[in-house]
Amino acid sequence: RQGCGGCPLLETPYPEQLRQKQARVEALLGEFGPVSPILGMEHPWHYRNKAQFPFGTDKDGNVVTGFYAGRTHTIIPNTDCALGVPENRRILEIILAHMKRFQISAYDEQTGEGLLRHVLIRKGFQSGQLMVCLVVNGSSFPEEETLADALWQLSGMTSLSINTNRERTNVILGKKLRVVRGTGFIEDSIGGITFRISPLSFYQVNPVQTEKLYIQALAYAGLTGKETVWDLYCGIGTISLFLAKQAGKVYGVEIVPDAIRDARQNAERNGITNAEFFVGKAEEVLPEKYEKEGIHADVIVVDPPRKGCDERCLETMVKMHPQRIVYVSCDSATLARDVKYLRENGYEIVRGRGCDMFPGTVHTEVCVKLERVSR
Secondary structure (H helix, E strand, O other): OOOOOOOOOOOOOHHHHHHHHHHHHHHHOOOOOEEEEEEEEOOOOOOOOOEEEEEEEEOOOEEEEEEEOOOOOOOOEEOOOOOOOHHHHHHHHHHHHHHHHHOOOOOOOOOOOOOOOEEEEEEOOOOOOOEEEEEEOOOOOHHHHHHHHOOOOOEEEEEEEEEEOOOOOOOOOOEEEEEEEEEOEEEEOOOEEEEEEEEOOOOOOHHHHHHHHHHHHHHHHOOOOOOOEEEEEEOOHHHHHHOOOOOOOEEEEEOOOHHHHHHHHHHHHHOOOOOEEEOOOOHHHHHHHHHHHHOOOOEEEEEEEEEEEEEEEEHHHOOOOOOOEEEEEHHHHHHHHHHHHHOOOOOEEEEEEEOOOOOOOOOOOOEEEEEOOOO
16 A cells, blocks of 8 residues: 555554654653653544645546645545544545536646645544535635535534635645635534634644643643743644633733634633733744733743744743743754753753654654743
Protein backbone atom coordinates (compact mmCIF):
# COMPACT_ATOMS: atom_id res chain seq x y z
CA ARG A 1 0.00 0.00 0.00
CA GLN A 2 1.23 3.49 -0.78
CA GLY A 3 1.37 6.05 2.00
CA CYS A 4 1.28 9.81 1.53
CA GLY A 5 4.49 10.26 3.53
CA GLY A 6 2.81 12.26 6.28
CA CYS A 7 2.96 9.46 8.86
CA PRO A 8 6.42 7.86 8.74
CA LEU A 9 5.87 5.93 12.00
CA LEU A 10 2.57 4.34 10.93
CA GLU A 11 4.14 0.86 10.65
CA THR A 12 6.08 1.24 13.93
CA PRO A 13 4.40 -0.49 16.95
CA TYR A 14 2.90 2.17 19.21
CA PRO A 15 4.97 1.38 22.34
CA GLU A 16 8.11 1.84 20.22
CA GLN A 17 6.78 5.17 18.87
CA LEU A 18 6.34 6.36 22.47
CA ARG A 19 9.82 5.12 23.44
CA GLN A 20 11.37 7.12 20.57
CA LYS A 21 9.43 10.26 21.45
CA GLN A 22 10.28 9.97 25.16
CA ALA A 23 13.97 9.67 24.24
CA ARG A 24 13.70 12.84 22.13
CA VAL A 25 12.10 14.82 24.96
CA GLU A 26 14.75 13.57 27.41
CA ALA A 27 17.53 14.54 24.98
CA LEU A 28 16.00 18.03 24.79
CA LEU A 29 15.24 18.64 28.47
CA GLY A 30 16.97 15.92 30.50
CA GLU A 31 20.04 17.95 31.48
CA PHE A 32 17.84 20.71 32.99
CA GLY A 33 15.51 18.69 35.19
CA PRO A 34 13.35 15.59 35.50
CA VAL A 35 11.24 14.50 32.50
CA SER A 36 7.98 12.68 33.30
CA PRO A 37 6.80 9.74 31.14
CA ILE A 38 5.17 10.80 27.87
CA LEU A 39 1.36 10.99 27.77
CA GLY A 40 0.38 8.37 25.17
CA MET A 41 -2.95 7.36 23.62
CA GLU A 42 -5.05 4.33 24.46
CA HIS A 43 -6.34 4.10 20.86
CA PRO A 44 -3.81 5.80 18.53
CA TRP A 45 -6.01 5.67 15.41
CA HIS A 46 -8.74 7.90 13.90
CA TYR A 47 -7.83 10.64 16.38
CA ARG A 48 -7.84 13.68 14.06
CA ASN A 49 -10.98 15.84 14.31
CA LYS A 50 -9.91 17.88 11.25
CA ALA A 51 -8.79 16.96 7.74
CA GLN A 52 -8.07 18.99 4.60
CA PHE A 53 -8.24 17.10 1.31
CA PRO A 54 -6.89 18.58 -1.94
CA PHE A 55 -8.82 17.86 -5.16
CA GLY A 56 -7.24 17.40 -8.59
CA THR A 57 -7.45 15.41 -11.84
CA ASP A 58 -5.59 12.18 -12.62
CA LYS A 59 -3.93 11.41 -15.97
CA ASP A 60 -7.18 9.87 -17.26
CA GLY A 61 -9.11 13.07 -16.55
CA ASN A 62 -10.96 11.75 -13.46
CA VAL A 63 -11.43 13.99 -10.41
CA VAL A 64 -9.49 12.58 -7.43
CA THR A 65 -8.90 13.50 -3.81
CA GLY A 66 -6.45 12.25 -1.21
CA PHE A 67 -3.13 13.51 0.09
CA TYR A 68 -0.05 15.03 -1.45
CA ALA A 69 2.87 12.64 -1.81
CA GLY A 70 5.79 13.71 0.41
CA ARG A 71 7.39 17.00 -0.70
CA THR A 72 5.26 17.16 -3.87
CA HIS A 73 1.85 18.37 -4.98
CA THR A 74 1.03 15.06 -6.64
CA ILE A 75 -2.22 13.71 -5.15
CA ILE A 76 -2.22 10.11 -3.97
CA PRO A 77 -5.92 9.11 -4.22
CA ASN A 78 -7.15 8.07 -0.76
CA THR A 79 -10.47 8.69 0.95
CA ASP A 80 -9.74 6.46 3.94
CA CYS A 81 -7.00 7.88 6.20
CA ALA A 82 -6.15 5.80 9.29
CA LEU A 83 -5.74 8.95 11.39
CA GLY A 84 -8.94 10.73 10.31
CA VAL A 85 -12.53 10.05 11.40
CA PRO A 86 -14.42 7.29 9.51
CA GLU A 87 -17.00 9.84 8.27
CA ASN A 88 -14.35 11.49 6.05
CA ARG A 89 -14.62 8.66 3.54
CA ARG A 90 -18.40 8.91 3.12
CA ILE A 91 -18.27 12.72 2.80
CA LEU A 92 -15.56 12.58 0.12
CA GLU A 93 -17.41 9.85 -1.82
CA ILE A 94 -20.59 11.98 -1.81
CA ILE A 95 -18.66 15.03 -3.09
CA LEU A 96 -16.83 13.02 -5.79
CA ALA A 97 -20.14 11.50 -6.99
CA HIS A 98 -21.73 14.97 -7.06
CA MET A 99 -18.83 16.35 -9.13
CA LYS A 100 -19.10 13.48 -11.61
CA ARG A 101 -22.87 13.85 -11.91
CA PHE A 102 -22.76 17.61 -12.55
CA GLN A 103 -19.39 17.62 -14.38
CA ILE A 104 -17.69 19.94 -11.88
CA SER A 105 -13.97 20.51 -12.35
CA ALA A 106 -11.18 20.27 -9.80
CA TYR A 107 -8.63 23.06 -9.47
CA ASP A 108 -5.39 22.81 -11.44
CA GLU A 109 -2.44 24.47 -9.66
CA GLN A 110 -0.48 24.74 -12.92
CA THR A 111 -3.10 26.68 -14.87
CA GLY A 112 -5.12 28.29 -12.06
CA GLU A 113 -8.28 26.90 -13.74
CA GLY A 114 -10.93 24.59 -12.28
CA LEU A 115 -13.31 25.03 -9.36
CA LEU A 116 -12.87 22.80 -6.26
CA ARG A 117 -9.52 23.23 -4.52
CA HIS A 118 -9.90 21.60 -1.10
CA VAL A 119 -12.50 20.12 1.23
CA LEU A 120 -12.13 20.82 4.95
CA ILE A 121 -13.92 18.41 7.30
CA ARG A 122 -14.25 18.80 11.05
CA LYS A 123 -15.95 16.60 13.64
CA GLY A 124 -16.82 17.33 17.26
CA PHE A 125 -15.75 14.22 19.18
CA GLN A 126 -18.07 14.91 22.12
CA SER A 127 -20.96 16.41 20.13
CA GLY A 128 -20.75 14.14 17.05
CA GLN A 129 -21.35 17.23 14.89
CA LEU A 130 -19.89 17.34 11.35
CA MET A 131 -18.77 20.35 9.33
CA VAL A 132 -17.89 20.43 5.63
CA CYS A 133 -16.30 23.47 3.98
CA LEU A 134 -15.66 23.54 0.22
CA VAL A 135 -12.73 25.76 -0.81
CA VAL A 136 -13.49 26.96 -4.34
CA ASN A 137 -11.81 29.04 -7.02
CA GLY A 138 -15.02 31.09 -7.29
CA SER A 139 -17.96 32.11 -5.12
CA SER A 140 -20.41 29.23 -5.54
CA PHE A 141 -20.65 25.51 -6.25
CA PRO A 142 -23.05 23.93 -8.76
CA GLU A 143 -26.21 22.41 -7.24
CA GLU A 144 -25.27 23.36 -3.68
CA GLU A 145 -28.67 22.39 -2.29
CA THR A 146 -28.52 18.97 -3.96
CA LEU A 147 -25.11 18.37 -2.38
CA ALA A 148 -26.43 19.54 1.00
CA ASP A 149 -29.35 17.08 0.72
CA ALA A 150 -26.90 14.23 0.09
CA LEU A 151 -24.58 15.22 2.96
CA TRP A 152 -27.49 15.65 5.37
CA GLN A 153 -28.16 11.90 5.06
CA LEU A 154 -25.12 11.51 7.34
CA SER A 155 -25.72 11.48 11.07
CA GLY A 156 -24.36 14.59 12.81
CA MET A 157 -24.15 16.79 9.68
CA THR A 158 -24.38 20.36 11.05
CA SER A 159 -22.70 22.83 8.70
CA LEU A 160 -21.93 23.18 4.98
CA SER A 161 -20.10 26.31 3.83
CA ILE A 162 -18.27 27.68 0.79
CA ASN A 163 -14.89 29.36 1.20
CA THR A 164 -13.61 31.50 -1.69
CA ASN A 165 -9.91 31.34 -2.54
CA ARG A 166 -8.96 32.70 -5.97
CA GLU A 167 -5.30 33.30 -5.12
CA ARG A 168 -2.44 31.42 -6.80
CA THR A 169 -1.11 30.26 -3.44
CA ASN A 170 -0.40 27.27 -1.18
CA VAL A 171 -2.57 28.82 1.55
CA ILE A 172 -5.66 26.62 1.76
CA LEU A 173 -8.41 28.92 3.06
CA GLY A 174 -9.44 32.32 1.73
CA LYS A 175 -11.02 35.05 3.89
CA LYS A 176 -14.56 34.97 2.42
CA LEU A 177 -16.97 32.41 3.85
CA ARG A 178 -20.62 31.74 3.07
CA VAL A 179 -22.88 29.25 4.84
CA VAL A 180 -24.93 27.06 2.50
CA ARG A 181 -26.83 25.12 5.15
CA GLY A 182 -26.74 24.73 8.91
CA THR A 183 -25.03 26.85 11.52
CA GLY A 184 -21.66 27.80 10.06
CA PHE A 185 -19.95 26.25 13.08
CA ILE A 186 -19.85 23.10 15.18
CA GLU A 187 -19.45 22.74 18.93
CA ASP A 188 -17.21 20.42 20.89
CA SER A 189 -16.09 20.19 24.49
CA ILE A 190 -12.82 19.57 26.29
CA GLY A 191 -12.79 19.05 30.05
CA GLY A 192 -16.40 20.14 30.44
CA ILE A 193 -15.91 23.43 28.54
CA THR A 194 -17.81 23.84 25.27
CA PHE A 195 -16.13 25.53 22.31
CA ARG A 196 -17.66 26.89 19.13
CA ILE A 197 -15.48 26.06 16.11
CA SER A 198 -15.82 27.74 12.71
CA PRO A 199 -13.99 26.63 9.53
CA LEU A 200 -11.36 29.33 10.14
CA SER A 201 -10.85 28.67 13.88
CA PHE A 202 -7.69 27.10 15.24
CA TYR A 203 -8.66 24.14 17.40
CA GLN A 204 -6.37 21.31 18.50
CA VAL A 205 -6.79 18.37 16.10
CA ASN A 206 -6.56 15.63 18.76
CA PRO A 207 -9.13 16.43 21.46
CA VAL A 208 -8.43 13.31 23.55
CA GLN A 209 -4.76 14.24 23.99
CA THR A 210 -5.49 17.97 24.20
CA GLU A 211 -7.38 17.36 27.43
CA LYS A 212 -4.39 15.45 28.88
CA LEU A 213 -2.01 18.21 27.76
CA TYR A 214 -4.15 20.96 29.29
CA ILE A 215 -4.54 19.07 32.56
CA GLN A 216 -0.73 18.85 32.65
CA ALA A 217 -0.35 22.58 31.90
CA LEU A 218 -2.88 23.37 34.63
CA ALA A 219 -0.96 21.19 37.12
CA TYR A 220 2.31 22.98 36.21
CA ALA A 221 0.61 26.37 36.64
CA GLY A 222 -0.01 25.46 40.31
CA LEU A 223 -3.07 27.69 40.70
CA THR A 224 -4.77 28.30 44.07
CA GLY A 225 -7.63 30.52 42.84
CA LYS A 226 -5.97 33.90 43.51
CA GLU A 227 -3.45 34.18 40.65
CA THR A 228 -3.43 36.55 37.69
CA VAL A 229 -2.58 34.43 34.64
CA TRP A 230 -1.62 35.51 31.12
CA ASP A 231 -2.25 33.07 28.27
CA LEU A 232 -0.22 34.15 25.23
CA TYR A 233 -1.14 32.92 21.72
CA CYS A 234 -4.51 31.90 23.20
CA GLY A 235 -6.42 31.03 20.00
CA ILE A 236 -10.14 30.54 20.69
CA GLY A 237 -9.44 30.46 24.44
CA THR A 238 -9.03 26.73 24.95
CA ILE A 239 -6.25 26.87 27.57
CA SER A 240 -7.46 30.24 28.97
CA LEU A 241 -10.89 28.89 29.89
CA PHE A 242 -9.35 25.72 31.32
CA LEU A 243 -7.12 27.90 33.55
CA ALA A 244 -9.95 30.29 34.47
CA LYS A 245 -11.68 27.58 36.50
CA GLN A 246 -8.79 27.68 39.00
CA ALA A 247 -7.34 31.21 38.61
CA GLY A 248 -8.30 34.60 40.00
CA LYS A 249 -8.13 36.31 36.58
CA VAL A 250 -7.00 35.17 33.14
CA TYR A 251 -5.94 37.45 30.27
CA GLY A 252 -5.69 35.91 26.80
CA VAL A 253 -3.82 37.43 23.84
CA GLU A 254 -4.12 36.40 20.19
CA ILE A 255 -3.38 38.14 16.88
CA VAL A 256 -6.37 36.68 14.97
CA PRO A 257 -9.52 38.83 15.54
CA ASP A 258 -11.93 35.98 14.65
CA ALA A 259 -10.27 33.73 17.24
CA ILE A 260 -10.67 36.39 19.95
CA ARG A 261 -14.33 36.83 19.02
CA ASP A 262 -14.75 33.04 19.41
CA ALA A 263 -12.83 33.14 22.72
CA ARG A 264 -15.15 35.81 24.15
CA GLN A 265 -18.23 33.91 23.00
CA ASN A 266 -16.81 30.67 24.44
CA ALA A 267 -16.27 32.36 27.82
CA GLU A 268 -19.84 33.68 27.77
CA ARG A 269 -21.32 30.36 26.68
CA ASN A 270 -19.58 28.58 29.57
CA GLY A 271 -20.47 31.22 32.16
CA ILE A 272 -16.80 32.14 32.73
CA THR A 273 -16.55 35.76 33.87
CA ASN A 274 -12.89 35.99 35.02
CA ALA A 275 -11.31 35.75 31.54
CA GLU A 276 -10.58 38.77 29.36
CA PHE A 277 -9.24 38.65 25.79
CA PHE A 278 -7.16 41.09 23.74
CA VAL A 279 -6.51 41.16 19.98
CA GLY A 280 -2.90 41.82 18.99
CA LYS A 281 0.64 40.51 19.00
CA ALA A 282 1.67 39.23 22.43
CA GLU A 283 4.89 41.26 22.13
CA GLU A 284 2.83 44.47 21.74
CA VAL A 285 -0.17 43.83 24.03
CA LEU A 286 1.91 42.56 26.95
CA PRO A 287 4.19 45.65 27.33
CA GLU A 288 1.19 47.95 26.90
CA LYS A 289 -0.86 46.30 29.65
CA TYR A 290 2.11 45.85 31.99
CA GLU A 291 3.92 49.16 31.55
CA LYS A 292 0.94 51.47 30.99
CA GLU A 293 -1.81 49.80 33.00
CA GLY A 294 0.28 47.98 35.62
CA ILE A 295 -1.35 44.58 35.04
CA HIS A 296 1.06 42.05 36.52
CA ALA A 297 1.35 38.27 36.11
CA ASP A 298 1.73 35.52 38.70
CA VAL A 299 1.79 32.84 36.01
CA ILE A 300 2.33 33.09 32.24
CA VAL A 301 1.28 30.28 29.93
CA VAL A 302 2.60 30.30 26.34
CA ASP A 303 1.53 28.02 23.51
CA PRO A 304 3.20 29.68 20.50
CA PRO A 305 3.17 28.61 16.83
CA ARG A 306 6.13 26.63 15.43
CA LYS A 307 8.32 29.71 15.18
CA GLY A 308 8.22 30.06 18.99
CA CYS A 309 8.00 33.29 21.01
CA ASP A 310 9.04 36.67 19.67
CA GLU A 311 12.10 37.99 21.54
CA ARG A 312 10.25 41.15 22.63
CA CYS A 313 7.58 38.92 24.07
CA LEU A 314 10.20 36.93 26.04
CA GLU A 315 11.77 40.19 27.28
CA THR A 316 8.42 41.45 28.62
CA MET A 317 7.64 38.07 30.20
CA VAL A 318 10.93 38.26 32.13
CA LYS A 319 10.23 41.92 33.11
CA MET A 320 6.84 40.95 34.55
CA HIS A 321 8.52 38.53 37.00
CA PRO A 322 5.89 35.78 37.00
CA GLN A 323 6.59 33.14 39.62
CA ARG A 324 6.00 30.41 37.02
CA ILE A 325 6.04 30.10 33.26
CA VAL A 326 4.34 27.13 31.59
CA TYR A 327 5.58 26.67 28.03
CA VAL A 328 3.60 24.40 25.68
CA SER A 329 5.55 23.73 22.49
CA CYS A 330 4.97 21.98 19.18
CA ASP A 331 8.55 22.53 17.97
CA SER A 332 11.56 21.32 19.96
CA ALA A 333 14.08 23.62 18.22
CA THR A 334 12.26 26.86 19.08
CA LEU A 335 11.46 25.53 22.58
CA ALA A 336 15.19 24.94 23.18
CA ARG A 337 16.00 28.46 21.94
CA ASP A 338 13.33 30.17 24.09
CA VAL A 339 14.09 28.11 27.20
CA LYS A 340 17.78 29.05 26.84
CA TYR A 341 16.76 32.75 26.93
CA LEU A 342 14.52 32.24 29.98
CA ARG A 343 17.24 30.29 31.81
CA GLU A 344 19.72 33.11 31.15
CA ASN A 345 17.20 35.54 32.65
CA GLY A 346 16.33 34.08 36.02
CA TYR A 347 14.22 30.98 35.32
CA GLU A 348 14.94 27.30 35.76
CA ILE A 349 13.18 24.24 34.36
CA VAL A 350 11.52 22.35 37.18
CA ARG A 351 9.89 19.62 35.12
CA GLY A 352 8.95 18.69 31.57
CA ARG A 353 6.71 16.18 29.84
CA GLY A 354 5.89 15.09 26.30
CA CYS A 355 2.36 14.53 25.05
CA ASP A 356 1.79 12.42 21.95
CA MET A 357 -0.72 14.50 20.01
CA PHE A 358 0.16 12.94 16.65
CA PRO A 359 0.62 9.14 16.75
CA GLY A 360 2.08 7.76 13.53
CA THR A 361 4.14 10.93 13.00
CA VAL A 362 7.44 12.13 14.45
CA HIS A 363 5.85 15.19 16.12
CA THR A 364 5.58 15.56 19.90
CA GLU A 365 4.08 18.36 21.99
CA VAL A 366 6.11 19.24 25.08
CA CYS A 367 4.96 20.97 28.26
CA VAL A 368 7.61 22.61 30.47
CA LYS A 369 7.34 24.20 33.91
CA LEU A 370 9.81 27.01 34.70
CA GLU A 371 10.17 28.71 38.10
CA ARG A 372 11.73 32.07 38.85
CA VAL A 373 14.97 31.69 40.83
CA SER A 374 16.22 35.29 40.89
CA ARG A 375 14.70 38.76 40.80
